[in-house]
């Protein structure tokens with residue numbers, strides 16, 4: 001994981017803006033040789049240049065540092081595009097409705113790529129009155145367990161944190177739920193459509 005802006009990111013963003021090294025250099029009052037050095041990994045822009053550099057490239061400093069370009073359109077209709085970010089150090093779980101640069105414990109977290117529930121992570125859905133009773137036949141030991149279950153609908157997310165030695169189960173209001181997610185600390189995120 002990069003901790004500082006990298007040359008390839010500067011180049012990609014600059015070229016995306018159809019800007020020459022010379023044009024970028026002029027905006028920052030540096031030489032085009034300096035820009036060339038940053039882009040080829042022979043030098044770093046001074047920290048005082050980060051803000052103007054991000055501005056010239058049309059992104060935020062955090063995007064520049066992470067190398068991620070965030071572009072969200074019409075977030076209001078995107079609840080079902082929820083993304084989950086899980087910190088491998090402290091176990092923190094963060095949910096975003098759209099794309100974001102999320103960091104925890106000093107690490108930039110990638111969004112979890114969900115896979116369909118598999119044989120080792122069978123998500124079982126039973127309807128009990130107006131709720132889904134969700135269970136998984138999965139270990140719940142300290143080293144290997146389901147650490148959360150979530151039910152995503154078009155208007156919100158129901159989230160239940162689970163713990164080792166507990167049961168891999170949760171109840172969710174059926175109301176408009178489209179997808180159930182289960183996160184295994186070893187194997188990642190799994191989904192099942194209702």
Ligand SMILES: [Fe+2]
Pocket residue numbers: 120121138144145184185186187
């Ligand atoms: Fe697992």
